[in-house]
Amino acid sequence: MADALVIKNLNKRFGGLHAVQDVNFRVRENETLGLIGPNGAGKTTAFNLIMGFYRPDTGSVSAFGQEIVGLRPHQVCTLGLARTFQVAKPFGGMTVLANVMTGAFLRDRRPEAAREKAREAIDFVGLSARESAAARDLTTIDQRRLEMARALATQPRLLLLDEVMAGLNPAEIDQAVALVGKLSNRGLTIVIVEHLMRAIMAVAKHIVVLDHGQKIAEGSPKDVVENPEVIRAYLGSGYVHAPAGGPS
Amino acid sequence: MLNIFGWRSAVLGGLIAVMLVLPLVIKSSFALEILIRVLLFSFIGSAWNLMGGYAKQLSLGHAAFFGLGAYTSTLLQIDFGISPWIGMIAGGLVAMLASLPIGWLCFRLRGPYFTIATIATAQVLMLIFLKFRDFAWGAEGTTIPNLGHAPLMMQFETKAPYYYIVLGLLAMALLITAWIERSRIGYYCVAIGEDEDAAEAIGVDAPSVKRKIFMVSAFLTALAGTFYTQYIYFIDPQTAFNFNVSIEAALVSIVGGVGTLWGPVIGTVLLETTSALLQSWLGNSIGGVQLTVYALILMAVILWRPTGIMGYLAEVYARRRIKSLSLPAKA
Amino acid sequence: MLEILAQAVINGLLIGGIYALVSIGVTLIFGVVKIVNFAQGEFVMIGMYISFFLATQFGVDPVVSLVVSMPVLFVIGVLIQHYLIRRVLGLNDLPQIFLTFALSLLIVNLALMLLTANYRTVHTWYSDKVFHVGGLYIPVAKLIAFVLAMILSGLLWTFLHTTDLGKAMRAASQNRDVAQLVGINPNRVFAVALGIALALAGAAGSLLMPFYPAYPLVGQVFVLMAFVAVVLGTLGNVIGALVASLLMGVAESLGIQFIGADSGLIVVFALLLFTLAVRPSGLAGGRRR
Numbered sequence: 001m002a003d004a005l006v007i008k009n010l011n012k013r014f015g016g017l018h019a020v021q022d023v024n025f026r027v028r029e030n031e032t033l034g035l036i037g038p039n040g041a042g043k044t045t046a047f048n049l050i051m052g053f054y055r056p057d058t059g060s061v062s063a064f065g066q067e068i069v070g071l072r073p074h075q076v077c078t079l080g081l082a083r084t085f086q087v088a089k090p091f092g093g094m095t096v097l098a099n100v101m102t103g104a105f106l107r108d109r110r111p112e113a114a115r116e117k118a119r120e121a122i123d124f125v126g127l128s129a130r131e132s133a134a135a136r137d138l139t140t141i142d143q144r145r146l147e148m149a150r151a152l153a154t155q156p157r158l159l160l161l162d163e164v165m166a167g168l169n170p171a172e173i174d175q176a177v178a179l180v181g182k183l184s185n186r187g188l189t190i191v192i193v194e195h196l197m198r199a200i201m202a203v204a205k206h207i208v209v210l211d212h213g214q215k216i217a218e219g220s221p222k223d224v225v226e227n228p229e230v231i232r233a234y235l236g237s238g239y240v241h242a243p244a245g246g247p248s
Numbered sequence: 249m250l251n252i253f254g255w256r257s258a259v260l261g262g263l264i265a266v267m268l269v270l271p272l273v274i275k276s277s278f279a280l281e282i283l284i285r286v287l288l289f290s291f292i293g294s295a296w297n298l299m300g301g302y303a304k305q306l307s308l309g310h311a312a313f314f315g316l317g318a319y320t321s322t323l324l325q326i327d328f329g330i331s332p333w334i335g336m337i338a339g340g341l342v343a344m345l346a347s348l349p350i351g352w353l354c355f356r357l358r359g360p361y362f363t364i365a366t367i368a369t370a371q372v373l374m375l376i377f378l379k380f381r382d383f384a385w386g387a388e389g390t391t392i393p394n395l396g397h398a399p400l401m402m403q404f405e406t407k408a409p410y411y412y413i414v415l416g417l418l419a420m421a422l423l424i425t426a427w428i429e430r431s432r433i434g435y436y437c438v439a440i441g442e443d444e445d446a447a448e449a450i451g452v453d454a455p456s457v458k459r460k461i462f463m464v465s466a467f468l469t470a471l472a473g474t475f476y477t478q479y480i481y482f483i484d485p486q487t488a489f490n491f492n493v494s495i496e497a498a499l500v501s502i503v504g505g506v507g508t509l510w511g512p513v514i515g516t517v518l519l520e521t522t523s524a525l526l527q528s529w530l531g532n533s534i535g536g537v538q539l540t541v542y543a544l545i546l547m548a549v550i551l552w553r554p555t556g557i558m559g560y561l562a563e564v565y566a567r568r569r570i571k572s573l574s575l576p577a578k579a
Numbered sequence: 580m581l582e583i584l585a586q587a588v589i590n591g592l593l594i595g596g597i598y599a600l601v602s603i604g605v606t607l608i609f610g611v612v613k614i615v616n617f618a619q620g621e622f623v624m625i626g627m628y629i630s631f632f633l634a635t636q637f638g639v640d641p642v643v644s645l646v647v648s649m650p651v652l653f654v655i656g657v658l659i660q661h662y663l664i665r666r667v668l669g670l671n672d673l674p675q676i677f678l679t680f681a682l683s684l685l686i687v688n689l690a691l692m693l694l695t696a697n698y699r700t701v702h703t704w705y706s707d708k709v710f711h712v713g714g715l716y717i718p719v720a721k722l723i724a725f726v727l728a729m730i731l732s733g734l735l736w737t738f739l740h741t742t743d744l745g746k747a748m749r750a751a752s753q754n755r756d757v758a759q760l761v762g763i764n765p766n767r768v769f770a771v772a773l774g775i776a777l778a779l780a781g782a783a784g785s786l787l788m789p790f791y792p793a794y795p796l797v798g799q800v801f802v803l804m805a806f807v808a809v810v811l812g813t814l815g816n817v818i819g820a821l822v823a824s825l826l827m828g829v830a831e832s833l834g835i836q837f838i839g840a841d842s843g844l845i846v847v848f849a850l851l852l853f854t855l856a857v858r859p860s861g862l863a864g865g866r867r868r
Binding site: 304306308353354356357359360361363364365368371372375379495498502506534535536537538539540542543544546547550551554 | 614615617663666667670671672673674675676677678680681682684685687688689690691692695696795803806810814841844845848851852855856
């Protein structure tokens with residue numbers, strides 16, 4: 001299978017902070033990649049770099065065979081990449097439908113067609129009942145659904161999900177995991193940032209671990225969980241010799 | 249459902265009929281003057297609203313385009329004898345073109361600094377026209393030769409024709425706004441106004457959209473400049489690039505309701521009525537009264553009803569609808 | 580020739596000190612409260628009228644009247660923060676921009692109504708005195724204004740960097756959420772920021788009286804200078820505002836000397852547009868993205 005996303009030697013500094021250091025990884029088409037790491041590891045920065053909100057200092061990002069460094073975010077989106085934001089950014093004054101239509105307009109400028117496509121996306125995430133609600137009146141979880149619907153309305157081939165499951169209860173997590181699975185079944189390539197181990201393990205067979213801006217591990221969920229570097233990064237060196245499954 | 253549509257169309261139809269018939273019924277020149285003023289500032293406010301209300305690009309420098317329109321048509325008229333009808337369009341085009349470099353410069357700043365940059369732009373234009381007498385009469389300005397009744401040169405001896413012209417301009421602005429509201433660029437404008445980064449992430453080319461809406465806004469504002477010059481038969485830099493034009497353009501939209509179709513109209517009616525009342529009570533002797541009252545109204549709106557009159561009405565209507573449909577207000 | 584140049588530079592620096600007081604206030608408010616105070620010039624105007632009143636009614640020297648104008652404006656600042664600004668914090672740009680804009684409009688026009696548009700001046704015993712140094716003329720009134728402006732700026736800098744409240748303000752300026760987490764009360768910090776900024780504006784007004792007329796619109800000129808200096812010096816950066824103000828004073832003065840008497844504004848605008856075009860984040864700011 002071809003590569004959907006190739007990240008090579010990605011570097012970004014903010015003043016004295018080396019937020020992303022020589023990061024390399026690739027995502028195959030239709031793969032779901034889990035991007036994990038402690039807070040401040042550089043995951044969201046990586047997303048911002050991929051989408052074009054920041055320009056990397058050095059390195060290359062290519063999506064579906066095309067170099068996208070230097071492109072503006074809307075151009076990256078037109079090529080087929082979409083993202084959700086860690087803290088949802090709905091268009092508060094617009095209705096749910098209008099929010100998602102704005103995304104749908106990327107592929108079809110006719111309002112009626114956009115409305116139809118928007119409704120499909122809204123239905124997919126389960127927000128149909130709230131179609132006419134003002135986005136600012138939604139609960140946090142519904143706002144996340146809205147983010148996803150809006151991103152889906154742009155008909156992406158690669159979806160970047162930034163902590164969509166934070167703060168959900170177990171039932172909601174299962175729903176979210178099922179949703180991600182459905183997206184993958186439709187052929188989407190997904191890069192998902194999550195803190196919840198069981199959620200990541202359920203959706204991703206390929207994991208990349210970042211810490212302090214550097215990639216410290218990559219592999220299957222099992223490999224990653226047992227990797228001493230990963231354990232050290234999350235829990236501290238005291239836990240490195242603990243048997244897999246948790247400290248005794 | 250059909251009932252509601254019927255009701256709305258009836259009101260609108262009635263309003264249009266009334267507006268068309270008004271000058272035939274009202275003979276007072278003074279009353280017509282007020283109406284013309286209301287229509288003119290509704291028009292200017294609607295033009296501003298496209299940029300400032302929908303896309304939330306809060307310009308306080310629209311006088312720049314007002315003045316460019318005014319000077320373009322006047323120069324063409326006095327130097328080349330070209331009809332102001334053509335000059336009006338030419339002025340609009342000049343303003344559109346000017347909005348490109350002005351936008352390029354000002355859009356580099358966000359928020360209040362964008363606003364300051366727009367103020368500076370209008371001021372710079374005023375300074376330029378004040379200083380350079382060679383191409384545009386300098387600080388003294390010029391009067392437009394009175395040709396009596398000359399419809400082809402946009403001059404009339406009664407107020408009624410002016411009324412119809414500005415009514416036509418307002419209707420055009422409202423139609424354009426209504427069309428934009430329902431189209432892709434309208435959604436993109438509102439999205440940019442709400443959250444430009446989020447909009448970019450879903451494929452909105454924000455700089456391009458801002459440029460386009462700025463051009464439309466500038467074009468329309470320039471038309472107003474031409475009209476006003478023809479109406480008062482006079483132009484000078486202080487009048488053409490007057491900061492008060494920029495202020496009122498923004499003010500009527502904010503008070504009436506930014507980002508709504510009828511907001512600027514309602515805002516103008518309120519503010520101009522207040523102004524007319526003040527004038528009749530206090531006369532013109534005490535400087536600063538009108539703007540003091542405007543400032544107080546603006547502060548009141550911002551502190552208590554930032555969505556303006558239309559916004560308030562929309563909320564009331566939405567709450568009523570939710571009650572009548574027995575939907576929970578929030579999940 | 581060199582003398583003319585030096586004289587123009589001196590003139591520019593002296594008035595630049597006043598610009599600095601105004602622009603430091605603007606940048607302080609922007610840095611801490613994240614709001615642009617469109618009405619800053621009007622508080623300079625109020626300071627001027629206070630000094631005018633004290634001078635004509637009680638014979639108080641305008642510079643001395645600093646001790647009245649500054650506290651009065653400090654209190655006004657705290658009140659404005661409490662009753663007005665606090666209500667638009669956390670809202671988006673429109674209310675924030677137009678609130679202070681409306682305030683500016685209100686104060687100017689109230690002044691027009693109540694005080695009339697007449698120019699008011701105060702003539703002190705040193706208003707016309709000039710120091711002769713080398714071949715240069717240094718007006719005493721302007722020198723006093725400059726020195727006091729620098730002293731006040733220095734006091735502010737010390738306050739920001741040595742006192743707890745000052746550090747709290749800098750913290751809130753850099754990261755409001757974290758500042759709250761460590762127990763800094765944002766409203767208190769904002770109130771002090773407003774108070775200080777307005778006090779500085781009032782000081783500028785008092786210092787201006789010996790050599791500048793007071794009239795309702797006088798603030799508009801200074802606030803324009805202030806805004807350009809703030810952008811040039813990087814938003815929120817106090818030292819940047821100070822340096823940029825001095826630079827602008829010099830630029831304006833050179834423009835008046837070498838281009839023409841009314842070219843001051845054009846030079847200022849040219850500077851602004853140039854900054855916007857080339858380096859919108861100001862002299863100390865980083866690059867966007």
